[in-house]
Amino acid sequence: xxxxxxxxxxxxxxxxxxxxxxxxxxxxxxxxxxxxxxxxxxxxxxxxxxxxxxxxxxxxxxxxxxxxxxxxxxxxxxxxxxxxxxxxxxxxxxxxxxxxxxxxxxxxxxxxxxxxxxxxxxxxxxxxxxxxxxxxxxxxxxxxxxxxxxxxxxxxxxxxxxxxxxxxxxxxxxxxxxxxxxxxxxxxxxxxxxxxxxxxxxxxxxxxxxxxxxxxxxxxxxxxxxxxxxxxxxxxx
Amino acid sequence: xxxxxxxxxxxxxxxxxxxxxxxxxxxxxxxxxxxxxxxxxxxxxxxxxxxxxxxxxxxxxxxxxxxxxxxxxxxxxxxxxxxxxxxxxxxxxxxxxxxxxxxxxxxxxxxxxxxxxxxxxxxxxxxxxxxxxxxxxxxxxxxxxxxxxxxxxxxxxxxxxxxxxxxxxxxxx
Numbered sequence: 001x002x003x004x005x006x007x008x009x010x011x012x013x014x015x016x017x018x019x020x021x022x023x024x025x026x027x028x029x030x031x032x033x034x035x036x037x038x039x040x041x042x043x044x045x046x047x048x049x050x051x052x053x054x055x056x057x058x059x060x061x062x063x064x065x066x067x068x069x070x071x072x073x074x075x076x077x078x079x080x081x082x083x084x085x086x087x088x089x090x091x092x093x094x095x096x097x098x099x100x101x102x103x104x105x106x107x108x109x110x111x112x113x114x115x116x117x118x119x120x121x122x123x124x125x126x127x128x129x130x131x132x133x134x135x136x137x138x139x140x141x142x143x144x145x146x147x148x149x150x151x152x153x154x155x156x157x158x159x160x161x162x163x164x165x166x167x168x169x170x171x172x173x174x175x176x177x178x179x180x181x182x183x184x185x186x187x188x189x190x191x192x193x194x195x196x197x198x199x200x201x202x203x204x205x206x207x208x209x210x211x212x213x214x215x216x217x218x219x220x221x222x223x224x225x226x227x228x229x230x231x232x233x234x235x236x237x
Numbered sequence: 238x239x240x241x242x243x244x245x246x247x248x249x250x251x252x253x254x255x256x257x258x259x260x261x262x263x264x265x266x267x268x269x270x271x272x273x274x275x276x277x278x279x280x281x282x283x284x285x286x287x288x289x290x291x292x293x294x295x296x297x298x299x300x301x302x303x304x305x306x307x308x309x310x311x312x313x314x315x316x317x318x319x320x321x322x323x324x325x326x327x328x329x330x331x332x333x334x335x336x337x338x339x340x341x342x343x344x345x346x347x348x349x350x351x352x353x354x355x356x357x358x359x360x361x362x363x364x365x366x367x368x369x370x371x372x373x374x375x376x377x378x379x380x381x382x383x384x385x386x387x388x389x390x391x392x393x394x395x396x397x398x399x400x401x402x403x404x405x406x407x408x409x410x
Contacts, residue, residue: 110373139370143361146369150333150362153376156383157334185298223331226302 018044024070036124116140246277339363
């Protein structure tokens with residue numbers, strides 16, 4: 001079954017930037033969203049697909065900028081399909097519609113490559129906004145999901161901070177002193193004065209430090225040193 | 238009526254504007270004000286406000302150094318940072334890693350401060366949308382790097398940094 005093109009035009013050509021592919025096996029949802037979205041600002045044409053085969057065909061033919069995919073669409077059951085969609089049409093941003101989206105599921109979805117995650121019952125106005133943002137390259141997730149994302153990143157960093165302690169051990173004692181002074185915001189001159197060495201020596205130390213740790217800037221070095229010093233790890237006290 | 242309590246720890250030039258903006262909001266109460274130094278941490282630990290509004294426009298390495306302490310001593314307090322435009326992403330990222338749940342440009346104070354405070358109180362993050370995709374990219378990259386490092390490490394051996402020549406790398410089949 002070919003995806004129905006709004007204008008009745010069956011010529012194969014890629015979708016224009018304002019086009020949307022809406023995929024759902026639920027006629028009520030298709031009706032509700034397609035009607036409202038067609039009139040939303042920034043959306044030109046709404047193409048419809050009713051099942052997985054329809055979606056795959058439409059993706060290959062149209063490469064629409066945005067796919068709005070109802071997860072209960074026939075043929076779609078698991079998250080791997082998001083990766084499959086990206087393989088078929090890498091330029092298409094996929095927004096998933098789910099029954100009662102949990103924050104964990106939403107985060108898994110964007111980690112798997114979806115660009116957005118909405119409730120099936122979401123207001124069409126909200127969905128239109130999501131589509132607009134995804135087209136601009138942004139990600140559409142709720143602010144609670146954003147917090148989860150931040151927390152996961154934070155936990156990952158805590159693990160890296162533990163590994164940072166190992167890396168700090170690569171430095172000589174003098175190099176560690178220089179690093180701590182950089183982390184306290186001292187300039188090269190201040191470091192030189194403090195350690196009773198020349199500025200030239202300070203710069204040489206920094207060059208070695210950057211090489212050993214693989215950094216390119218004082219700021220990175222400062223933050224790295226702080227991570228180890230203040231115990232920004234989860235195993236606090 | 239339960240108020241959202243806020244401690245405002247802003248630089249002098251932002252302090253009055255922050256307080257006035259919050260006082261205009263129904264349901265939000267400014268519990269106390271302090272300069273954004275060590276005093277802010279102590280105040281937050283003592284008062285346990287819902288939200289700590291913390292200035293991140295000056296002495297930012299000091300603020301970063303203090304953030305884990307706030308997370309530890311006032312665990313229920315959500316930290317919202319006030320930032321200058323074009324603050325280096327590295328700094329913001331590090332602040333988020335240390336427990337800040339959001340940040341707001343100081344130019345957006347009157348318009349958005351109330352909303353940001355409410356969002357944090359509701360268990361949400363307050364981060365510009367364009368930052369979200371960067372955070373996600375970073376998460377994916379670091380998670381992948383972590384997976385690779387775990388696979389490359391011989392069982393039971395410590396992970397070596399690239400500064401050392403690799404001794405013997407056993408790659409899992």
